[in-house]
Amino acid sequence: SQQGEEDPQALSIQEGENATMNCSYKTSINNLQWYRQNSGRGLVHLILIRSNEREKHSGRLRVTLDTSKKSSSLLITASRAADTASYFCATAPYTGGGNKLTFGTGTQLKVEL
Amino acid sequence: DARVTQTPRHKVTEMGQEVTMRCQPILGHNTVFWYRQTMMQGLELLAYFRNRAPLDDSGMPKDRFSAEMPDATLATLKIQPSEPRDSAVYFCASGAGVREKLFFGSGTQLSVL
Numbered sequence: 001s002q003q004g005e006e007d008p009q010a011l012s013i014q015e016g017e018n019a020t021m022n023c024s025y026k027t028s029i030n031n032l033q034w035y036r037q038n039s040g041r042g043l044v045h046l047i048l049i050r051s052n053e054r055e056k057h058s059g060r061l062r063v064t065l066d067t068s069k070k071s072s073s074l075l076i077t078a079s080r081a082a083d084t085a086s087y088f089c090a091t092a093p094y095t096g097g098g099n100k101l102t103f104g105t106g107t108q109l110k111v112e113l
Numbered sequence: 114d115a116r117v118t119q120t121p122r123h124k125v126t127e128m129g130q131e132v133t134m135r136c137q138p139i140l141g142h143n144t145v146f147w148y149r150q151t152m153m154q155g156l157e158l159l160a161y162f163r164n165r166a167p168l169d170d171s172g173m174p175k176d177r178f179s180a181e182m183p184d185a186t187l188a189t190l191k192i193q194p195s196e197p198r199d200s201a202v203y204f205c206a207s208g209a210g211v212r213e214k215l216f217f218g219s220g221t222q223l224s225v226l
């Protein structure tokens with residue numbers, strides 16, 4: 001079963017707007033990661049946030065983590081058409097679970113000109 | 114740039130035929146994962162290895178799928194016999210640890226007729 005569930009499933013915005021995607025998970029985690037997948041391509045790692053961190057930035061990306069609510073959000077500021085892709089969160093369990101990453105169902109982001 | 118290499122990129126075969134997919138992980142990475150992606154099921158973990166040893170292959174149909182790492186530079190995923198329901202994109206990913214960020218290959222798009 002999926003550990004992470006992204007919300008919304010699909011998001012359409014205009015270029016220049018901000019895009020926010022959310023991820024909820026069920027069990028304690030060691031870290032949470034966000035990936036991007038362009039159509040027909042493999043996933044690309046964007047950012048990793050550890051369980052003892054609350055916020056992390058990378059360029060136009062901002063990730064927050066709330067372990068008490070078991071949720072994370074990915075904010076893309078000043079979106080561009082090139083940001084059109086699917087975005088996945090993946091969780092690494094704190095212990096057990098085979099210590100393996102489990103991916104969510106993804107958010108499809110479309111950025112229109 | 115180091116990258117995960119998957120071959121073939123596309124494979125069309127007939128039901129009952131054997132399919133072999135290959136993956137060359139990034140040099141120095143000690144974990145290798147095989148994922149399957151479909152519209153209906155999303156990303157499913159099939160199997161993964163650490164230091165060439167299989168850690169978890171519970172996601173694979175054992176009667177027809179097999180995954181091996183004959184050496185540190187090659188991982189293989191075989192389907193025998195293949196069935197139409199196996200049609201999907203198969204991704205290989207490698208990482209420096211089971212909880213660390215993953216580098217994905219471009220995938221093998223498999224169509225079983």
